[in-house]
Amino acid sequence: MATPTLTKAEDRTTVEHAARLAHVSKSFAGPTGQQLVLDDITLDVAPGEFVTLLGASGCGKSTLLNLVAGLDRPSKGSIETPGGRPALMFQEHALFPWLTAGKNIELALRLRGVPKSERRTEAERLLELVRLGGAYGKRVHELSGGMRQRVAMARALAQDSQLLLMDEPFAALDAITRDVLHDELTRIWAETNASVLFVTHNVREAVRLAQRVVLLSSRPGRIAREWTVGIEQPRRIEDTAVAELSVEITEELRGEIRRHGQH
Amino acid sequence: MASTDITSDRKRPDGTAAGPVGRKPDDLAGLEAGLDALEAVQIRRTPVREVLLRKVLPPFVAVALVLVVWELLVRAQVTEAYKLPPPSAVWDSAREMWLAGTLLDVVWTSVSRGLLGFLLAVAIGTPLGLLVARVKLVRAAIGPILSGLQSLPSVAWVAPAVIWLGLNDQMMFAVILLGAVPSIANGLVSGVDQVPPLFLRAGRTLGATGLRGTWHIVLPAALPGYLAGLKQGWAFSWRSLMAAEIIASSPELGLGLGQLLENGRSNFDMPGIFLSILLILFVGIAIDLLIFSPLERWVLRSRGLLVKN
Numbered sequence: 001m002a003t004p005t006l007t008k009a010e011d012r013t014t015v016e017h018a019a020r021l022a023h024v025s026k027s028f029a030g031p032t033g034q035q036l037v038l039d040d041i042t043l044d045v046a047p048g049e050f051v052t053l054l055g056a057s058g059c060g061k062s063t064l065l066n067l068v069a070g071l072d073r074p075s076k077g078s079i080e081t082p083g084g085r086p087a088l089m090f091q092e093h094a095l096f097p098w099l100t101a102g103k104n105i106e107l108a109l110r111l112r113g114v115p116k117s118e119r120r121t122e123a124e125r126l127l128e129l130v131r132l133g134g135a136y137g138k139r140v141h142e143l144s145g146g147m148r149q150r151v152a153m154a155r156a157l158a159q160d161s162q163l164l165l166m167d168e169p170f171a172a173l174d175a176i177t178r179d180v181l182h183d184e185l186t187r188i189w190a191e192t193n194a195s196v197l198f199v200t201h202n203v204r205e206a207v208r209l210a211q212r213v214v215l216l217s218s219r220p221g222r223i224a225r226e227w228t229v230g231i232e233q234p235r236r237i238e239d240t241a242v243a244e245l246s247v248e249i250t251e252e253l254r255g256e257i258r259r260h261g262q263h
Numbered sequence: 264m265a266s267t268d269i270t271s272d273r274k275r276p277d278g279t280a281a282g283p284v285g286r287k288p289d290d291l292a293g294l295e296a297g298l299d300a301l302e303a304v305q306i307r308r309t310p311v312r313e314v315l316l317r318k319v320l321p322p323f324v325a326v327a328l329v330l331v332v333w334e335l336l337v338r339a340q341v342t343e344a345y346k347l348p349p350p351s352a353v354w355d356s357a358r359e360m361w362l363a364g365t366l367l368d369v370v371w372t373s374v375s376r377g378l379l380g381f382l383l384a385v386a387i388g389t390p391l392g393l394l395v396a397r398v399k400l401v402r403a404a405i406g407p408i409l410s411g412l413q414s415l416p417s418v419a420w421v422a423p424a425v426i427w428l429g430l431n432d433q434m435m436f437a438v439i440l441l442g443a444v445p446s447i448a449n450g451l452v453s454g455v456d457q458v459p460p461l462f463l464r465a466g467r468t469l470g471a472t473g474l475r476g477t478w479h480i481v482l483p484a485a486l487p488g489y490l491a492g493l494k495q496g497w498a499f500s501w502r503s504l505m506a507a508e509i510i511a512s513s514p515e516l517g518l519g520l521g522q523l524l525e526n527g528r529s530n531f532d533m534p535g536i537f538l539s540i541l542l543i544l545f546v547g548i549a550i551d552l553l554i555f556s557p558l559e560r561w562v563l564r565s566r567g568l569l570v571k572n
Contacts (some may be wrong), residue, residue: 055466060280069468072470085468086468087468092461094465095465096465096480097566097567098565099535111470111471111479112470129294131292131427133298139565140566141566144298144299144302145302146298147299147302151440159469159470173447177302180294180295180298184291184295
């Protein structure tokens with residue numbers, strides 16, 4: 001990578017993990033006392049690794065991501081992110097409508113401490129990276145849904161974090177756009193060497209993207225099973241190998257959901 | 264573009280090498296460009312002719328209609344001439360003042376007082392509103408009082424202000440502040456309350472916490488509500504000032520629009536009274552049209568919040 005602002009791959013491999021979750025539990029005060037949402041989650045994300053967290057609704061996957069992002073504290077257990085504050089992408093683009101696409105990215109750079117003289121160039125480079133070279137001066141409402149998520153991705157990358165957390169970032173997009181953004185994410189992930197922890201309820205999406213799929217059970221969320229996805233990138237969501245693994249994981253997921261109907 | 268940069272020696276934690284990624288790069292870029300073009304939102308600006316026809320013309324027609332009805336009422340002699348002067352008499356009165364060179368002075372005396380008082384109210388109301396919006400204890404303590412003050416007519420403050428401060432400009436400013444500060448502060452509070460929590464979360468993940476979060480996220484996000492508060496704050500400033508000028512007249516205070524109205528009353532000069540009322544109304548509308556409306560429209564349009572129909 002010729003880009004000076006991104007941490008070099010060598011530096012990143014010096015830490016053993018991008019995130020380490022040890023026996024993490026989280027409970028909230030509910031109507032019937034303390035409600036356990038996450039139970040004893042232990043998970044490592046290696047540097048440069050792409051992990052998807054998969055689960056039905058109520059499995060606490062967004063809660064888990066908030067904990068890793070530092071927006072909330074675990075009730076028990078510990079979370080380490082040695083690479084500093086992780087970047088977080090939401091299902092909604094969460095771009096600031098009072099700023100242009102370029103200025104949104106520059107705000108992230110500014111908050112990271114990038115000197116003013118370098119911000120513009122860096123913002124334009126990041127927009128190029130998500131193939132939105134001409135969108136610097138565009139307002140958020142002038143962009144399509146897919147473009148907004150790409151600007152949001154560029155803004156997240158502007159944090160230059162070792163770990164990118166993604167909370168169902170493509171769930172609100174149409175299938176064609178989502179498919180294209182899967183390709184983009186795979187490409188950008190490979191170019192930036194970042195680790196990704198990606199939350200989704202879409203099994204095929206999980207298999208399409210990840211090196212490792214972690215299935216969470218619901219209420220409380222526990223790690224039910226893990227799969228290592230050996231299928232070589234570039235994958236397509238229609239690939240037979242993706243489909244076969246998806247069928248297997250879906251069966252398991254359905255089993256988890258069925259357990260809740262039995263009592 | 265850069266997918267050729269990726270080398271297959273990059274070992275993945277599971278031992279597999281990352282292969283060349285993506286379809287043919289141009290293929291994906293082309294697909295994406297197509298999608299962007301298909302989905303991009305087209306922004307159309309309304310042509311000037313349409314703006315003139317739909318926005319500018321109607322109020323002029325309405326004003327002309329009012330003048331016509333007024334003239335007709337005078338001609339029909341519905342009441343005595345001293346009670347309802349014809350529009351021409353009011354016009355003559357304005358012309359007289361203009362020729363004497365006093366018209367602009369009178370308007371400026373009030374407008375400068377009003378604007379200065381309003382700016383003071385902004386300087387006080389803004390930090391106060393921010394404090395109420397962000398500090399729970401402060402909100403619990405003075406939030407309800409602030410909302411209550413908004414419904415208290417500021418004319419009620421004229422009497423104590425005169426006793427405390429005397430007949431001077433400070434007294435005018437005190438009345439303006441008591442009228443406008445609550446509006447401005449409340450506008451900011453409701454603006455801050457309506458900031459989507461998602462922006463705050465996004466800001467925090469970007470590292471905008473504490474004062475930096477307030478400056479970079481909360482204040483710009485609350486701007487539409489704040490502007491509405493400013494607009495209302497100006498209306499309250501102007502009204503309070505007029506009340507103060509009508510009630511508290513003294514030669515040392517100089518001749519403002521309020522005093523002009525009061526003088527008209529004591530001289531039984533109905534065209535003068537009408538002229539004063541029209542001037543007060545005109546200034547209020549002009550400031551709104553020249554300053555606040557364009558500001559508000561610009562903020563809303565730049566955020567895509569202005570719905571065109």
